[in-house]
Amino acid sequence: xxxxxxxxSWVICKSGTSVKIECRSLDFQAxxxxxxxxxxxxxxxxxxxxxxxxxxxxxxxxxxxxxxINHASLxxxxxxxxxxxxxxxxxxxxxAREGLNxxxxxxxxxxxxxxx
Amino acid sequence: xxxxxxxxxxxSVPEGAIVSLNCTYSNSAFQYFMWYRQYSRKGPxxxxxxxxxxxxxxxxxxxxxxxxxxxxxxxIRDSQPSDSATYxxxxxxxxGNKLTFGGGTRVLVKP
Numbered sequence: 206x207x208x209x210x211x212x213x214s215w216v217i218c219k220s221g222t223s224v225k226i227e228c229r230s231l232d233f234q235a236x237x238x239x240x241x242x243x244x245x246x247x248x249x250x251x252x253x254x255x256x257x258x259x260x261x262x263x264x265x266x267x268x269x270x271x272x273x274i275n276h277a278s279l280x281x282x283x284x285x286x287x288x289x290x291x292x293x294x295x296x297x298x299x300x301a302r303e304g305l306n307x308x309x310x311x312x313x314x315x316x317x318x319x320x321x
Numbered sequence: 322x323x324x325x326x327x328x329x330x331x332x333s334v335p336e337g338a339i340v341s342l343n344c345t346y347s348n349s350a351f352q353y354f355m356w357y358r359q360y361s362r363k364g365p366x367x368x369x370x371x372x373x374x375x376x377x378x379x380x381x382x383x384x385x386x387x388x389x390x391x392x393x394x395x396x397i398r399d400s401q402p403s404d405s406a407t408y409x410x411x412x413x414x415x416x417g418n419k420l421t422f423g424g425g426t427r428v429l430v431k432p
Contacts, residue, residue, distance in 0.1 A: 211364075237418070246329075248409060248424045249365070298364050300420075310420060312357070312364035 207233045209301050211313035218289055219321055226284045226316045228299030234279035235301035239310065240272070243296040255282050289320045324348055327410055327423030336432050340397035344410035344423045347391065351412040351421070354386050356395045359407045359425070368408075369395065400430045 208231040218224050228238060237256050241249040253269075255261040255276035263269045271293075273285040282301075286293055296317050300310040327344045334340055342356075353372045357365035369384040371377045371393075377384045385394040393412075397404055410423040 209364075239419075248422045251419055254418060296362070300364075309355075309367065309370055311367065314364045315362065317362065 207231075207301070207303060207311040209235075209299065209311045209313040211299055211316050213316060214314060215317040215319075217319045217321065220290050221288055223285055223287045224289055224318060226286075226297055226299075226318075228282045228284070228301070228313050230280045230301040230303070230311075233301075233303045235282075235303060236279065237302045238276055238282040239300045239302070240274060240282075240284050241298045241300065243298060243315075245296075249298060252284075286318065289318070291320045294318055294320045322347065323424070324351075324421050325410060325412060325423040328426055329424055331427040331429055333429045333431060334400055336400060336402060336430055338400050338430075340395075340400050340404065340428055340430070342395040342397075342408050342410075342426050342428070344393050345391055346393070346412055346421075348414075349388075349391065350414045350417075351391075352415040353413045354384070354393050355411045355413075355420070356382075356384055356393075357409040357411060358404075359409060361406075365409055397428075402430050402432050404428065405430050 210229045212227045240252045252267045253261045253263045255274050261274035276282040298315040300312045325346045356369040359365040374388045381398045383396040407425045407427045409425045411420045
């Protein structure tokens with residue numbers, strides 16, 4: 206099956222700093238990547254959808270200036286949490302979709318962010 | 322009301338039992354249905370993908386879809402302690418882009 210990796214797997218940072226999370230599709234080209242956030246014992250909440258070479262589409266209530274998404278290539282998307290605060294502490298998961306004619310999304314292993 | 326409803330559990334079963342999971346959805350535009358397994362602090366793993374009413378079997382897993390009732394199920398036969406995880410149903414509209422998840426059901430298989 207298709208493999209999606211994320212880096213780092215966990216990160217601890219101080220309040221006010223920025224954190225970048227990478228999402229890579231290892232054995233396929235991902236025309237679309239998705240970023241989710243998951244709080245403990247809750248389901249995944251879609252934050253934004255990114256297509257290679259174009260601006261990301263953010264879900265309602267997600268601040269685009271705080272969560273910067275770049276999808277510069279067909280195998281890499283990045284999420285930067287700017288000026289992180291403790292309430293941004295969460296589990297961030299990306300997924301990737303291969304091609305346009307498929308509904309299957311493959312998920313990365315997630316990144317646990319803790320903001321002190 | 323959420324578009325996809327799923328009992329949060331936890332659902333505790335003895336090893337070897339059949340695990341029965343289900344979700345209901347409200348929007349008839351949902352056409353494709355998935356089941357994901359998520360271990361603690363890991364990303365979801367796709368288990369089953371179906372797009373028509375009926376049954377689909379893969380090893381110990383059987384997915385059922387009843388579009389007339391807007392009801393989807395996942396059955397796990399001969400459950401093992403390694404099946405202990407959270408199971409998420411998800412659905413997507415035809416020509417859609419976004420997955421809509423249920424809240425997840427936590428399953429515990431006791432040895």
